[in-house]
Amino acid sequence: MDFTVIIDNLPLYLSGLRVTIELLILALLCGFVLALPLGVAAASRRATVNAFPRGFIYFMRGTPLLAQVYLIYHGFAQFDFLRESMLWAVFKEAYWCALIGFSLNTAGYTAEIIRGAIAQTPRGEIEAARACGMRPGVALRRVILPSALRRALPAYGNEVIFMLHGTVIAGVITLVDLFGAAKIVNSRHFVPFESFIAAGFFYLCLTFLIVWLFKGAERKWHAHLRPRAA
Amino acid sequence: MKQFNATVFAAMLFAAMLTAATAPAVHAQKWKEIRIGVEGAYPPFSSITESGQLVGFDIDIAWELCKTIGAECALVPQDWDGIIPALLARKYDAIIASMSITEERKKKVAFSNKYYHTPARFVRKKGSGVSISKAGLAGKSVGVQRATTHDNFITGEFGDTVTVKRYGTQDEAYLDLVAGRVDLLIADSVAIDDGFLSTDQGAGFEFVGPSYTDPKYFGEGAGVAIRKRDADLVALFNDAIRTIRANGRYKAINDKYFDFDIYGE
Incomplete structure (x- = not known):
């Protein structure tokens, strides 16, 4: 056991940590923006509206993240017309490929979480909104979504942690994220245990932070569910 | 009696462990x-x-x-x-x-x-005009297989001027050179010649720069x-x-x- 190697390579790990956090936050932001309309549309009872979002969700949940990122990174690079188009500026960079893959993947899962939460809205809330004279759009914005997103919170916390662990795939397509840093340290010094346990430690810390943030969010937005203080 | 049995059992267990520990070693030497x-x-x-x-x-x-x-x-x-x-x-x-x-x-x-x-060499796309020197390589990206002598060489000699992209296998590095994600590749000259340049994929690419054999990097x-x-x-x-x-x-x-x-x- 030789942890001096880890200490010596701490800057590499920290720069990897930055890439991991950056990718995670950007992917979650883009993913959520995509997921909101997709989830609402998927919850619709009209087949013309829900067909595409449900197909998208099915595809994203039905294929492994690694396969999706490989498809975008290696797969798209195979087509000459893409390589000669303006789009290549984006697909050339491993960073953008990873971000696109992660965003679409988390969008699929998040949309399904939102769809499920909307489907579980108590009928009484919707009826009350109608009785107040709200049009469907207004009811969605004022009643259904606030209620559904609250219910979705614990499941979404899970998705964020899964996405964090999914970002290791960045390390497979030449990016030096936390996992990529661990692979470099391992390959230079042949210390697989130390290098990967160190990466694992950072992931644990990040997970702890995420869990803590969601606990705070639940305390705030689930306040109405707590027993009243005496 | 019970005590005795436990001692005998422990002794037997110890003997069994000894045999188990030494048996493969004897076998392995052959x-x-x-x-x-x-x-x-x-x-x-x-x-x-x-x-x-x-x-x-x-x-x-x-x-x-x-x-x-x-x-x-x-x-x-x-x-x-x-x-x-x-x-x-x-x-x-x-x-x-x-x-x-x-x-x-x-x-x-x-x-x-x-x-x-065999020596190591750089490979580039024909007509790309990349030259091998500190100045010529400035700002370029070079693909290399991770944890190889070539990785050590490019990191040690040119790491401050080029972007090194590291791959798990040589094949992945070839894919990205063809895709244009890296400007150059450094690897074993024979591996490049037979595994890449002489394949359909490698048409349109060529060696550039000298052959490297510096024992400090390449052993x-x-x-x-x-x-x-x-x-x-x-x-x-x-x-x-x-x-x-x-x-x-x-x-x-x-x-x-x-x-x-x-x-x-």
């Missing part, structure tokens, strides 16, 4: 069976055919050395990244995977004498890597390499892949 770790993504030295067969110079050399030693062999494909840790973890007994004999690796494993030695050539405690196996491989060099078997395998002797000097 080297009737050798498991060899190979890579499988480094043509023409080792690759996997469409039917899943391991082929290449390293593979042929591995079988020939085994035959010469007179041992029963099994080849175990293993990703390059974990190839030394897996040797230390006893997943196999030797590595024959074009592994250069370097000081850094010698800290962890023992090496046989070299079984070939003394490729050898068989073996756990340090298995000094007897190192000796067996050294004898076997000498034998196949002398009896023409090496030349037969060499000529199957190359039009010159890659053993070096």
